[in-house]
Amino acid sequence: MWFLFVIAVVVALLVGVLLIRAACFQPTEQPNCAGIPINFDQDRAVSNLRELVRCKTVSHPEAEMEEDAEFEKLISLLPSLYPNVFEACFMVRFPERGLLLHWPGKCHDSPAVMMAHYDVVPADESQWQKPAFEGIIEDGCLWGRGTLDTKATVNGILCAAEHLIGSGFQPERPHDKPPQHHRTAQSALLPEVSAVLHLLG
Numbered sequence: 001m002w003f004l005f006v007i008a009v010v011v012a013l014l015v016g017v018l019l020i021r022a023a024c025f026q027p028t029e030q031p032n033c034a035g036i037p038i039n040f041d042q043d044r045a046v047s048n049l050r051e052l053v054r055c056k057t058v059s060h061p062e063a064e065m066e067e068d069a070e071f072e073k074l075i076s077l078l079p080s081l082y083p084n085v086f087e088a089c090f091m092v093r094f095p096e097r098g099l100l101l102h103w104p105g106k107c108h109d110s111p112a113v114m115m116a117h118y119d120v121v122p123a124d125e126s127q128w129q130k131p132a133f134e135g136i137i138e139d140g141c142l143w144g145r146g147t148l149d150t151k152a153t154v155n156g157i158l159c160a161a162e163h164l165i166g167s168g169f170q171p172e173r174p175h176d177k178p179p180q181h182h183r184t185a186q187s188a189l190l191p192e193v194s195a196v197l198h199l200l201g
Contacts, residue, residue, distance in 0.1 A: 029054035030200060040163045045111050046142060048081045050135035052151040055179065059119040071097050074118060082158045086166040091175075092196055098178065100196060104162060105174040112175045116153035120145040 055074035060066050062156050074140040075097070079086040085101065105111070123132040130136045130143035146152065147186075156179055 007166050016021060028168040040159065045155065045159045046137070048151060048154040049147065050137070050144075051077055051081060052155055053142070053146050054133055056133050057119045057146075058122050060122065071119075075099065078158070082162045084162045085158055088165045088170075101158075101177040101179075103165075103171065103175040103177070105171045107173060110173050112171075112173060114157045114175065116150045116157060116179055118146070118151055118154050118179050120151070122150070130179075 052074060055077070056067055056070040057074055058066065058070070078091075085103075089101045089103045092102070094100065125132050128143075130138070132143075132145045135142060135144045160176070161177070
């Protein structure tokens with residue numbers, strides 16, 4: 001039974017070492033990093049998101065249940081909501097309402113890709129405190145389908161690019177923004193998107 005005694009001693013030593021190290025641990029003091037003020041048009045960003053929310057881009061398992069006009073409405077709004085983006089970038093349309101906005105950089109190396117989808121799942125509006133597609137602002141909150149998942153992401157990416165382009169900024173490397181109409185369509189479109197990105201260098 002001597003080996004059980006040895007195991008017990010080893011375990012006790014390990015536990016002792018861990019306890020001592022835990023007692024002696026002092027967290028590294030982190031520098032106090034002040035936030036960097038960001039100057040951009042917040043009201044416009046909110047207004048743009050409201051316009052996106054008001055498009056009933058609802059995806060269904062059965063495509064015939066989708067309102068194609070609502071998807072086209074959103075796509076047609078983009079140039080007016082983000083004019084700088086559409087002046088500096090060019091858009092490629094793919095099947096399944098896929099979009100790709102290419103923002104050329106100073107070089108062609110290591111392009112960055114920012115992705116989001118602009119569809120929403122069906123909403124039972126009877127369960128909502130506010131209408132799901134009116135973009136109501138109340139008590140500082142914007143209500144609507146897509147405000148979190150993920151029209152807010154589409155709007156955030158495009159508003160950031162809109163602001164940077166308006167300030168004369170050009171990225172060192174190209175940036176591609178492929179908003180997709182359906183989260184499941186993103187993977188299906190990857191070969192076509194990849195082929196276009198390859199052509200763009």
